[in-house]
Amino acid sequence: MTRLETSAGHKHRLVIVGGGFGGLETVYRLRGVDLDITVIDQRNHHLFQPLLYQVATSTLATSEIAWPIRHLLRRFANVKTLLGTVTGVDPAAHTLGILDGEPVPYDTLVLATGARHAYFGHDDWEPFAPGLKTLEDATLIRRRILTAFEKAELEPDPAIREQYLNFVIIGGGPTGVEIAGTIADLARDTLKGDFRNIDPTKARVILIEGGPRLLGAFSEELSDYARRALERLGVTVHFGQPVTDCRQDGVSFGGQVLHARTILWAAGVQASPAAKWLGVEADRAGRAIVNGDLTAPGHPDIFIIGDTASVKSGDKPVPGIAPAAKQQGAHVANTIKARLAGDETPRPFQYRHAGDLATIGKRAAVIQLGKLKIKGYVAWWIWGLAHIYFLIGLRNRLAVALSWLWISLTGVRSARLITQKDAHEDA
Amino acid sequence: MTRLETSAGHKHRLVIVGGGFGGLETVYRLRGVDLDITVIDQRNHHLFQPLLYQVATSTLATSEIAWPIRHLLRRFANVKTLLGTVTGVDPAAHTLGILDGEPVPYDTLVLATGARHAYFGHDDWEPFAPGLKTLEDATLIRRRILTAFEKAELEPDPAIREQYLNFVIIGGGPTGVEIAGTIADLARDTLKGDFRNIDPTKARVILIEGGPRLLGAFSEELSDYARRALERLGVTVHFGQPVTDCRQDGVSFGGQVLHARTILWAAGVQASPAAKWLGVEADRAGRAIVNGDLTAPGHPDIFIIGDTASVKSGDKPVPGIAPAAKQQGAHVANTIKARLAGDETPRPFQYRHAGDLATIGKRAAVIQLGKLKIKGYVAWWIWGLAHIYFLIGLRNRLAVALSWLWISLTGVRSARLITQKDAHEDA
Numbered sequence: 001m002t003r004l005e006t007s008a009g010h011k012h013r014l015v016i017v018g019g020g021f022g023g024l025e026t027v028y029r030l031r032g033v034d035l036d037i038t039v040i041d042q043r044n045h046h047l048f049q050p051l052l053y054q055v056a057t058s059t060l061a062t063s064e065i066a067w068p069i070r071h072l073l074r075r076f077a078n079v080k081t082l083l084g085t086v087t088g089v090d091p092a093a094h095t096l097g098i099l100d101g102e103p104v105p106y107d108t109l110v111l112a113t114g115a116r117h118a119y120f121g122h123d124d125w126e127p128f129a130p131g132l133k134t135l136e137d138a139t140l141i142r143r144r145i146l147t148a149f150e151k152a153e154l155e156p157d158p159a160i161r162e163q164y165l166n167f168v169i170i171g172g173g174p175t176g177v178e179i180a181g182t183i184a185d186l187a188r189d190t191l192k193g194d195f196r197n198i199d200p201t202k203a204r205v206i207l208i209e210g211g212p213r214l215l216g217a218f219s220e221e222l223s224d225y226a227r228r229a230l231e232r233l234g235v236t237v238h239f240g241q242p243v244t245d246c247r248q249d250g251v252s253f254g255g256q257v258l259h260a261r262t263i264l265w266a267a268g269v270q271a272s273p274a275a276k277w278l279g280v281e282a283d284r285a286g287r288a289i290v291n292g293d294l295t296a297p298g299h300p301d302i303f304i305i306g307d308t309a310s311v312k313s314g315d316k317p318v319p320g321i322a323p324a325a326k327q328q329g330a331h332v333a334n335t336i337k338a339r340l341a342g343d344e345t346p347r348p349f350q351y352r353h354a355g356d357l358a359t360i361g362k363r364a365a366v367i368q369l370g371k372l373k374i375k376g377y378v379a380w381w382i383w384g385l386a387h388i389y390f391l392i393g394l395r396n397r398l399a400v401a402l403s404w405l406w407i408s409l410t411g412v413r414s415a416r417l418i419t420q421k422d423a424h425e426d427a
Numbered sequence: 428m429t430r431l432e433t434s435a436g437h438k439h440r441l442v443i444v445g446g447g448f449g450g451l452e453t454v455y456r457l458r459g460v461d462l463d464i465t466v467i468d469q470r471n472h473h474l475f476q477p478l479l480y481q482v483a484t485s486t487l488a489t490s491e492i493a494w495p496i497r498h499l500l501r502r503f504a505n506v507k508t509l510l511g512t513v514t515g516v517d518p519a520a521h522t523l524g525i526l527d528g529e530p531v532p533y534d535t536l537v538l539a540t541g542a543r544h545a546y547f548g549h550d551d552w553e554p555f556a557p558g559l560k561t562l563e564d565a566t567l568i569r570r571r572i573l574t575a576f577e578k579a580e581l582e583p584d585p586a587i588r589e590q591y592l593n594f595v596i597i598g599g600g601p602t603g604v605e606i607a608g609t610i611a612d613l614a615r616d617t618l619k620g621d622f623r624n625i626d627p628t629k630a631r632v633i634l635i636e637g638g639p640r641l642l643g644a645f646s647e648e649l650s651d652y653a654r655r656a657l658e659r660l661g662v663t664v665h666f667g668q669p670v671t672d673c674r675q676d677g678v679s680f681g682g683q684v685l686h687a688r689t690i691l692w693a694a695g696v697q698a699s700p701a702a703k704w705l706g707v708e709a710d711r712a713g714r715a716i717v718n719g720d721l722t723a724p725g726h727p728d729i730f731i732i733g734d735t736a737s738v739k740s741g742d743k744p745v746p747g748i749a750p751a752a753k754q755q756g757a758h759v760a761n762t763i764k765a766r767l768a769g770d771e772t773p774r775p776f777q778y779r780h781a782g783d784l785a786t787i788g789k790r791a792a793v794i795q796l797g798k799l800k801i802k803g804y805v806a807w808w809i810w811g812l813a814h815i816y817f818l819i820g821l822r823n824r825l826a827v828a829l830s831w832l833w834i835s836l837t838g839v840r841s842a843r844l845i846t847q848k849d850a851h852e853d854a
């Protein structure tokens with residue numbers, strides 16, 4: 001009996017938890033394979049996270065970067081989609097616990113449950129410095145940014161008005177750089193002329209990076225270019241001084257206090273609790289340390305991939321980015337197909353790094369593809385075309401292209417909506 | 428001294444509360460007039476309410492039908508926009524109270540504060556039967572509808588599964604008819620094939636109207652056509668039996684109980700408290716009964732327009748629709764201009780009814796323009812072109828046209844997102 005046969009006589013049950021890049025790639029590669037596949041996610045939509053910062057900054061609509069998982073998999077006859085929150089794994093019983101639902105049995109399990117932003121022991125900062133991982137996070141940040149300008153317009157006290165016009169972004173990775181550049185664009189371009197008491201172009205955007213430079217994954221040359229490009233957009237960049245406190249009215253770093261009413265967190269992530277569910281070892285960010293073939297130690301039937309797995313390829317850690325998750329999904333699918341064919345040999349995962357890219361506002365980007373480095377407006381176009389290419393569905397590609405074209409021509413952002421309540425603001 | 432001069436030597440201050448169709452039309456007509464105008468709204472966006480049901484049914488994105496008021500008025504040098512919630516009017520002091528803000532002084536006041544849905548003394552029904560007036564209402568209803576299909580897919584008990592697939596709409600006016608037709612389209616067209624345990628095309632959509640027919644404002648011929656067109660889409664229509672109870676698991680009407688887990692309210696509205704603020708008489712729906720020139724009785728400097736005003740033109744009540752609000756806004760602007768020119772003669776408002784229109788699903792509509800009656804697919808096209816024409820901004824027109832074209836060709840709805848939490852569901 002190979003591992004992919006079961007004694008009960010039913011078809012082999014593969015359960016994939018998480019409809020992100022890793023989970024979906026696994027399913028895509030198993031189309032038509034004789035398996036009974038279930039995809040479980042606590043949200044009904046796959047999210048194109050690389051563009052999430054554009055929802056947070058009023059550039060794109062929520063529906064332009066999200067797509068119902070169920071719909072993406074409608075033509076996969078061997079796949080069921082289930083909206084549910086996984087509460088744990090019982091490896092002995094081969095079942096998953098589901099909140100308010102029956103346990104789901106599996107023969108092979110793929111955990112692709114991703115990560116949330118994390119505050120490294122400072123969870124009390126979250127109300128003041130929201131992070132960006134979900135559509136709800138993005139609409140919350142959009143509301144905070146737009147509301148800050150509205151409050152500044154109303155504020156009679158000039159000192160407090162200035163605080164409302166200070167925007168602090170913590171973390172100088174791609175997300176932090178992209179948010180900072182886009183807020184600068186928003187203030188200088190989109191909001192220009194819309195107010196009577198304040199001048200939104202006078203808004204200050206401050207990016208704080210604890211390390212020695214921006215975009216640590218890029219070469220120093222591109223890091224430096226990114227800093228200069230941000231500064232040209234009016235962004236102030238601080239290095240080497242980690243933030244030591246976040247409050248409603250500002251942040252402390254490097255011994256100084258910066259007053260600001262909008263603080264955004266782009267400084268780190270914490271993996272989902274997959275490692276805890278299985279009782280396997282995790283790294284500092286909570287990612288399960290998996291075997292070279294992406295199985296969980298001691299659980300050859302359980303794979304862990306994407307942002308919730310810690311694995312090395314060669315001697316380098318695999319980064320937490322969409323292409324890595326997709327490659328891992330494809331690798332797991334191939335392993336499962338090999339096992340189905342009776343080949344149980346462990347197959348070590350080899351990561352191929354395609355490159356890194358990040359935008360700075362709406363006219364510049366940096367791209368590093370191995371030794372090839374591209375920057376500036378040409379890089380922005382490559383970045384834009386690549387992201388449109390990777391978006392799911394022609395309709396979303398058209399809609400996003402229309403949004404970008406419009407903003408590029410007019411500066412007008414259509415998704416400038418203050419919606420939903422902010423629990424923190426009500427309190 | 429005419430009414431539009433002020434003794435203090437400052438420019439005459441016109442304050443308009445509400446950035447809906449009525450309030451914006453007033454401002455548009457006063458562009459360049461020598462007034463100090465302030466527009467106050469508790470939301471940052473003007474909402475194109477006639478298409479709100481399309482957000483609630485996953486057809487359009489929120490940002491396609493909403494536009495920042497501040498942006499719409501950016502080129503009006505005499506206008507300030509203020510995001511704030513009005514708490515009351517002090518006519519003696521000529522000031523408006525603002526939540527968490529300084530009182531706003533006015534010389535002339537226009538109250539265009541609209542209406543909310545209302546339950547006629549049954550406010551306890553609201554958690555079970557949400558109504559549709561704001562973007563938040565629309566995303567809540569969208570979440571309820573999509574979640575019902577997800578819960579049905581998971582539900583092992585066939586009786587409860589059926590309840591999740593029953594959708595009850597209360598109220599047979601244009602909104603009720605449009606929601607019912609679009610849910611039927613969604614179930615039969617968009618969701619077809621996406622589920623494994625349920626067949627969404629078997630969902631039942633039930634429209635309950637307390638009166639004798641649908642679309643009371645239309646001719647009987649068109650009412651009857653609308654009923655037949657809905658029935659062709661699979662909608663069950665009940666007349667003449669008002670709903671007597673709404674619960675989490677169903678409604679009671681005409682002595683029978685109908686089990687359903689999704690109930691939507693399109694049966695009535697309650698005006699905003701403008702009448703209470705001023706202590707003037709209101710009709711049953713809470714609308715202030717205004718003078719023929721749209722001023723509040725006893726307050727010649729205060730105009731009340733749109734859904735929060737009750738007024739007759741000839742001997743007929745002016746209906747609560749966007750064109751009526753816009754005509755009233757234009758009338759008030761003309762009155763203010765006349766007063767500026769020293770002409771204080773009261774100018775009675777004359778309403779010109781252009782027509783009524785409503786869609787039934789994505790291939791039929793009814794239009795009544797005086798004696799001219801149009802129905803079917805041609806009417807749908809006229810309806811669609813008219814609504815695209817009245818949308819604000821070329822970008823939104825392009826985006827909405829793209830969305831409709833796409834749904835028409837493929838049945839795929841891009842805005843099928845379950846987002847935000849539902850306070851009621853959490854409880």
